[in-house]
Amino acid sequence: MDLQDQKAExxxxxxxxxxxxxxxxxxxxxxxxxxxADDADWDALTDAVEMLGHEIEWYEGDxxxxxxxxxxxxxxxxxFEAIWAHEERLTLLAAIHGFAPQGWGLFVPEKD
Numbered sequence: 001m002d003l004q005d006q007k008a009e010x011x012x013x014x015x016x017x018x019x020x021x022x023x024x025x026x027x028x029x030x031x032x033x034x035x036x037a038d039d040a041d042w043d044a045l046t047d048a049v050e051m052l053g054h055e056i057e058w059y060e061g062d063x064x065x066x067x068x069x070x071x072x073x074x075x076x077x078x079x080f081e082a083i084w085a086h087e088e089r090l091t092l093l094a095a096i097h098g099f100a101p102q103g104w105g106l107f108v109p110e111k112d
Contacts, residue, residue, distance in 0.1 A: 003088060003091070006087070006088075006091065006101060007084055007088070010080070010083065010084050010087055010104070011080055011084075013103075013104075014080040014083060015080075017106075023078045024078055025077070025078060026075050026076060026077055026078060027075075027076060027078050027106045028072050028073065028074045028075070028076065028106065029072070029073045029076045029078075029083055029086065029104055029105070029106045030070050030071070030072050030073075030104060030105050030106070031070070031071045031072075031073070031086070031087055031090050031101070031103075031104045032068050032069070032070050032071075032101070032102040032103050032104065033045075033068060033069050033070075033071070033090070033091075033094040033099035033100060033101055033102060034065075034067065034068040034069075034099060034100055034102050035067055035068075035098055035099055035100075036098050036099065036100050037098055039098060040097060040098030040099055041097040041098055042058060042069070042097075044097050045069065045093070045094060045097035045098075045099060046058075046069075048093055048096075048097070049071050049090075049093070052093075054071050054072060054073055054074075055071070055072040055074070056069055056070070056071050056072075057069065057070045057072075068102055069094075069099065071090055073086045073090075076106075078106065083104065087101070087104055
């Protein structure tokens with residue numbers, strides 16, 4: 001896991017999003033993480049995320065590539081700095097439990 005590369009990618013995605021949509025001041029932001037191996041601890045990650053006050057959903061499809069969790073940070077300030085602060089913290093927490101970052105997103109209307 002290279003946090004500097006991840007941060008640069010998050011900055012690029014945020015800049016693209018900001019250029020194509022009127023961003024709200026605050027919004028829910030969803031962060032996705034996939035298990036890196038069969039021994040990833042889904043329950044421990046869920047407990048840790050819920051202790052932080054965030055929601056987490058499990059997605060378990062048919063194959064290994066169809067398995068991930070989504071962590072929602074409600075009422076997040078929509079700035080690169082705020083999103084990255086949550087992403088970095090959640091990435092480190094997820095790594096402890098065997099998960100790797102897969103991306104993030106928020107839903108905003110597109111500019112005309």
